[in-house]
Amino acid sequence: MQPLAAGSLxxxxxxxxxxxxxxxxLLFIGAAFVLRAVSVRREGRxxxxxxxxxxxxLAALRSEDAAAHPPAEVPPIGSDAASVVTxxxxxxxxxxGDTLDLLTAFARRAGIGExxxxxxxxxxxxxxxxxxxxxxxxxxxxxxxxxxxxxREPALVARAEAARAIARIDPEGGARxxxxxxxxxxxxxxxxxGAILSSLSPETASAVVAREALGAVDPARQQRLLxxxxxxxxxxxxxxxxxxxxxxxxxxxxxxxxxxxTRNRDARDAPLVRRFLHHPAGFVRVSAVAALGRLGxxxxxxxxxxxxxxxxxxxxxxxxxxSVSAGRxxxxxxxxxxxxxxxxxxxxxxxxxxxxxxxxx
Amino acid sequence: xxxxxxxxxxxxVLLLEDEKDIRDLIVxxxxxxxxxxxxxxTGAEGASRLEGDPPSVFILDLxxxxxxxxxxxxxxxxxxxxxxxxVLVLSAKAAEGDIVNAFKAGADDYVVKPFQLxxxxxxxxxxxxxxxxxxxx
Numbered sequence: 001m002q003p004l005a006a007g008s009l010x011x012x013x014x015x016x017x018x019x020x021x022x023x024x025x026l027l028f029i030g031a032a033f034v035l036r037a038v039s040v041r042r043e044g045r046x047x048x049x050x051x052x053x054x055x056x057x058l059a060a061l062r063s064e065d066a067a068a069h070p071p072a073e074v075p076p077i078g079s080d081a082a083s084v085v086t087x088x089x090x091x092x093x094x095x096x097g098d099t100l101d102l103l104t105a106f107a108r109r110a111g112i113g114e115x116x117x118x119x120x121x122x123x124x125x126x127x128x129x130x131x132x133x134x135x136x137x138x139x140x141x142x143x144x145x146x147x148x149x150x151x152r153e154p155a156l157v158a159r160a161e162a163a164r165a166i167a168r169i170d171p172e173g174g175a176r177x178x179x180x181x182x183x184x185x186x187x188x189x190x191x192x193x194g195a196i197l198s199s200l201s202p203e204t205a206s207a208v209v210a211r212e213a214l215g216a217v218d219p220a221r222q223q224r225l226l227x228x229x230x231x232x233x234x235x236x237x238x239x240x241x242x243x244x245x246x247x248x249x250x251x252x253x254x255x256x257x258x259x260x261x262t263r264n265r266d267a268r269d270a271p272l273v274r275r276f277l278h279h280p281a282g283f284v285r286v287s288a289v290a291a292l293g294r295l296g297x298x299x300x301x302x303x304x305x306x307x308x309x310x311x312x313x314x315x316x317x318x319x320x321x322x323s324v325s326a327g328r329x330x331x332x333x334x335x336x337x338x339x340x341x342x343x344x345x346x347x348x349x350x351x352x353x354x355x356x357x358x359x360x361x
Numbered sequence: 362x363x364x365x366x367x368x369x370x371x372x373x374v375l376l377l378e379d380e381k382d383i384r385d386l387i388v389x390x391x392x393x394x395x396x397x398x399x400x401x402x403t404g405a406e407g408a409s410r411l412e413g414d415p416p417s418v419f420i421l422d423l424x425x426x427x428x429x430x431x432x433x434x435x436x437x438x439x440x441x442x443x444x445x446x447x448v449l450v451l452s453a454k455a456a457e458g459d460i461v462n463a464f465k466a467g468a469d470d471y472v473v474k475p476f477q478l479x480x481x482x483x484x485x486x487x488x489x490x491x492x493x494x495x496x497x498x
Contacts, residue, residue, distance in 0.1 A: 058389040061478060090382045097477035 049083050057091055060106035061099055074110040081115035082127045088112050089133045104137045113138040120146050125153075129161045136165030144169060144177075151178055156187050160196065167199040175200035179208030183228045190224065194231025206234020214240050219250055226256035230263055238264035245272065251281035258287035262294045270297035277303060282312035289315060293322025301328040305337070308346035316345055320353035371397040372489050375416035377407040377433065378451065379425050383474070387420065390478040396485070404428030411436055415443045418488050420481070423452040423463065431466050438467040447488035451476065 052075050077084050092103055107113045112134065119131030120143070132150055135143045147169070150162035163182055166174035175197070182188075182196055182205075197205040209225055209232075216222035222244070229237035241260035248254050258276060261269045273295065276288040289307050292300045304326070307319035323329060338350040374396045378384050381402075388398045399416065401407050404425035411433075419437065423430035430450065437443045450463045453474040460471050470484050 054385055055389075058385065061386070061390065062393060091386060094380075094383050094386060094475050095477070096475040097480070099478045100475070 045080075046083050049080050050087055053084055053087055056110075057088060057103065057106070060110075061095075061102050077111055077115045081119055082123065082130055085112060085116045085119060085130050085134045089130060092134075092137055100137070104139070107134065107138055113140070117143060117146070120150060125155055125158060128153075129155075129158050132158070132161040132165045136161075136168035139169050141170055144173070148178060151181060156185065159185060160188070160192075163196045164199065167196070171199070172201045172204055175202075175204035175208060179205040180212045183209045183212065183225055184221070186224065190227035191231045193228050197228065198232045202233045203236070206232060207236040210234070210236040210240035214243060219253065223252055223256055226253065226260055230256060230259040233263075235264070238266065238269070242269070242272065251279065251284050254279065255281070255284045255287045258284070258291045262287070262291040265294055265296075267295050267297040270295050270300055274300070274303060277307060282310075282315055285310060285312065285315045286318045289318045289322055293318075293326045296326065296328070301326060305329070308337070308341065308349060309343035313345070313349070316349040317352065320346075320349040321356070323350070324353045324357045371395055372417040372485075374398045374418055374420060374485065375401065375410065376420045377401045377404075377410075377425065377430070378420070378422040379403060380422075383422075383451075386478065387481065391482065391485070394482050404430070404433055407433045408436060411440050411443055415446045417446075418485055419446050419448045420485075421448055421450050421468075423450060423454055423459070431462065434463065434466045434468060449481070449484055449488060451481070 056074060088103070088107055092100060095103060107116075116131040116134035116138065119127040120135060123131055128150060132147060135147065144166065147162045147165050151159050151166065153159055153162070159182075163174075163178060166178055179197060179200065182193055185193055188196075197209065206229065209229055213222055213225035213229060216225060226241065226244070229240065237260050241257040241264075245254060245257040245261075248257060254276060258273060261273065270292060273288050273291045276284050277292070279285055279288065285307065289304055292304055301323065304319050304322045308316055308323070310316050310319065323334060334350060334354060338347055338354055341347045341350065372395075374391055376384060376387055376391075376398055378387070378400070379402050384400050384402070388400055391398050401410060405427040407421075407425070408428050421430050421433060425433070430452070434448060434450070437446060437448060447469045448467065449470045449472065450468040451472050451474065452459065452463070454460075455473045460473075463471055469488055472481060472484060
């Protein structure tokens with residue numbers, strides 16, 4: 001009897017397992033249908049809203065039609081604020097000049113700006129981004145505190161949108177109040193931070209970041225700020241780099257200062273840069289050679305050629321590239337060097353750079 | 362794609378643009394300015410359209426699905442009856458090289474996105490010559 005009982009138990013367990021599997025499968029299928037239905041309903045709602053709002057927004061782009069659409073005739077925004085503001089943002093992204101001004105005036109008149117304000121203050125993270133983009137166009141300085149608060153949010157996308165909005169509303173003031181904050185966004189590439197700061201007032205932003213860099217005690221923060229300064233225009237960056245360079249011992253800091261100076265392209269900096277052509281750190285020599293190539297002081301072409309037989313491959317390659325791209329030595333002479341230079345590594349680097357330049361041409 | 366109601370003698374604009382928002386903007390504005398606008402959304406539609414009657418003027422986006430705007434432009438210039446159609450390129454590509462390449466490929470004018478609708482209208486009227494300039498709704 002025992003084997004029969006064991007067999008019966010196995011059958012029961014198998015049937016139960018099958019039933020559970022079937023129930024779970026049906027549950028998942030049901031959940032998928034429900035989610036799909038919700039998604040279709042949401043899409044349908046957005047489509048219907050766009051159908052209603054698109055003609056209204058388009059009419060606002062013709063000044064005579066805009067007058068015919070006072071706020072009383074505008075559809076109620078209600079709980080559709082995010083969708084309406086998103087649609088408005090999409091149209092605004094393709095427009096500029098007078099047409100954009102008309103659309104912006106309509107946003108103020110029709111309560112779209114107010115809806116965007118609510119999204120920034122009370123919305124979910126994605127809605128706050130949408131609201132910020134609209135508020136930047138609406139251009140009310142009263143919105144700056146809320147946008148500055150958004151510029152301190154954890155999500156980079158929200159911070160970046162807030163910075164763009166601030167740049168539209170008050171570039172000069174935004175550079176003063178948010179310049180250091182934006183420059184310090186460690187999760188944002190220095191080039192991107194530089195571009196955002198440049199969209200504010202570049203000179204003011206550069207002065208703010210330069211001041212921060214000069215006062216930075218933490219080397220990592222100073223390096224970061226110098227990276228940002230190397231990615232944006234502004235005389236203040238170069239001034240700060242010169243001052244920092246005068247007392248800098250950290251090779252990472254020196255290298256970054258040289259990059260900031262390179263961006264400024266002032267030949268009067270050449271004597272300062274030349275001091276670092278023989279720095280013990282190869283990456284500093286790379287920055288120095290690249291800087292001399294860009295600064296264009298007379299006679300430096302021969303100092304760059306002198307770096308062709310550096311012990312570090314990367315310096316040799318940079319010297320070769322600088323020699324070719326600076327264009328101060330005749331091509332025939334560089335060709336000759338690439339054949340007769342006593343150092344075979346220098347010949348190789350020069351040959352490489354000449355081939356690259358030829359390919360670019 | 363939808364075509365706006367035809368008005369007698371209205372200049373026919375062919376608009377090839379994949380972004381619906383931009384199509385909506387341009388169609389709405391040009392139809393109010395007295396143009397008859399035909400919309401296309403993909404490069405493939407644009408390539409097929411070359412077998413039909415040419416428009417008075419062609420507004421062409423460069424970054425299109427299936428067949429890009431440069432290829433469409435090249436085909437326009439190689440297609441009899443279409444080779445003289447003025448082409449206004451409307452593109453987000455703002456690099457000097459892209460603009461030069463578009464003119465080399467046969468574009469007559471180039472507008473970078475974002476744009477001003479009135480600028481598009483003014484440029485279209487210029488491309489259409491005296492007839493286009495004098496025609497008002």
